Amino acid sequence: MHNRKIPVPEFNFIDSTLREGEQFRGTHFTLDDKREIAQLLDQFGVEYMELSTPVASPQSAGAIRALADMPRGFKLLTHIRANMDDARLAVDCGVDGADVYIGTSEYMREYSHGKSLEQVIDIGQEVIAFLNQQNIETRFSTEDTFRSNFADVMTVYRAMDLAGVDRVGVADTVGIADPLQTYNLISNLRDVVSCDIEFHGHNDSSCAVANAFCALQAGATHIDTTVLGIGERNGITPMGALVGRLYTCDKSLVEKYQLCLLPEIERVVAEKLGIEIPYNTPITGEVAFHHKAGVHTNAVLKNPTTYEAIDPEDFGLPRIIDVAHRLVGRNAIRDYAAGRGIRLPTQVLNLVTAQVKLMADERPITLEDVDRILSKLMLPVDD
Ligand code: HCA
Ligand code: CU
Numbered sequence: 001m002h003n004r005k006i007p008v009p010e011f012n013f014i015d016s017t018l019r020e021g022e023q024f025r026g027t028h029f030t031l032d033d034k035r036e037i038a039q040l041l042d043q044f045g046v047e048y049m050e051l052s053t054p055v056a057s058p059q060s061a062g063a064i065r066a067l068a069d070m071p072r073g074f075k076l077l078t079h080i081r082a083n084m085d086d087a088r089l090a091v092d093c094g095v096d097g098a099d100v101y102i103g104t105s106e107y108m109r110e111y112s113h114g115k116s117l118e119q120v121i122d123i124g125q126e127v128i129a130f131l132n133q134q135n136i137e138t139r140f141s142t143e144d145t146f147r148s149n150f151a152d153v154m155t156v157y158r159a160m161d162l163a164g165v166d167r168v169g170v171a172d173t174v175g176i177a178d179p180l181q182t183y184n185l186i187s188n189l190r191d192v193v194s195c196d197i198e199f200h201g202h203n204d205s206s207c208a209v210a211n212a213f214c215a216l217q218a219g220a221t222h223i224d225t226t227v228l229g230i231g232e233r234n235g236i237t238p239m240g241a242l243v244g245r246l247y248t249c250d251k252s253l254v255e256k257y258q259l260c261l262l263p264e265i266e267r268v269v270a271e272k273l274g275i276e277i278p279y280n281t282p283i284t285g286e287v288a289f290h291h292k293a294g295v296h297t298n299a300v301l302k303n304p305t306t307y308e309a310i311d312p313e314d315f316g317l318p319r320i321i322d323v324a325h326r327l328v329g330r331n332a333i334r335d336y337a338a339g340r341g342i343r344l345p346t347q348v349l350n351l352v353t354a355q356v357k358l359m360a361d362e363r364p365i366t367l368e369d370v371d372r373i374l375s376k377l378m379l380p381v382d383d
Helices: 031-044 058-071 084-092 106-111 115-131 149-163 179-192 208-218 239-249 259-273 296-303 331-341 346-362 367-375
Strands: 012-015 050-051 075-081 097-103 137-143 166-171 196-201 222-225
Touching: 012 239, 031 050, 031 058, 031 166, 031 259, 058 075, 075 084, 075 137, 084 106, 084 115, 084 149, 097 106, 097 115, 097 166, 106 149, 106 346, 115 137, 115 149, 137 196, 149 179, 166 208, 166 331, 179 196, 179 208, 196 208, 208 222, 208 239, 222 239, 239 259, 331 346, 331 367, 346 367
Parallel strands: 012 050, 012 222, 050 075, 075 097, 097 137, 137 166, 166 196, 196 222
Antiparallel strands: none
């Protein structure tokens, strides 16, 4: 069977930790927090950062102005509604670009802004024309794209492309899209517009990373991410997990980023939010490089790639070979003992392994228990 792999073309991360992430339950970033997070993400190498609209509050506007003055490699964006007042204020705050959005689903048209499709296009054209005059990079997205009429959104995208927008945005606002739908919608859009394409996907049904990845395969050029995936409800595509997905596809895709900073960035943001990094988070979760079963540890000790798609060293992280349990293998015990300066002749090794297993059958054990078993039989390692 031919296992076709669709390549991922060049892409940009739009980090929205300071916009979508501000919408996460309990987020309260001070101005200093925003500066610190922006500096870390700048060092990591994100290409863009999106901040909450300056209309939201004086601190929101102040943060945009502060980051606009900061030495940085990323382009500074703010997220604005499709109206002229918001667009003027964004320009006044010194952004490099504006992410303009408006709802196109029936729900949004009925319960949110109440505009017809023609009115949506008219106001979009006016805002894009104004921002273009100001030399501001522009993006126009249709909120709730996947619950909007397909022909309607394509009409809006085509009109915005013709109006000279730099990017159109596809938003899975309520997290209902699946990877094939995302791939299909963006492939179709790729044929309709000549500008760049952005994807913003929520994670309500766990597809945000897969959808973002398929969006790239279909021709999207920009992906919205946040640190740890924070955002409204359970958030959007987490940057770390998408890095993991891209890395396993082709490591060279993410070598443009300072990968060793990822754990620190997530630690800082988690601390500010007062949350733990979920234990099973790709790459940075505490069990991400934890090997346990004897069959696994035996192979990993010879060549980690056997059971690892991602090399923890690329992220400055250790690999853990767990020996304190009943599934332990002899080679893991030998390696653990050697690490503690203990040489185990084969018969002793067999005995230690058997004793660890027996004890672990009786109760959960710790490394101290393994150490106690070892110390009874300790011999120094020959150098
Ligand atoms: C929001 C909605 C949004 C916008 C995304 C976009 C969404 O919280 O204001 O601008 O592309 O998920 O639709 O985040
Ligand atoms: Cu969103």
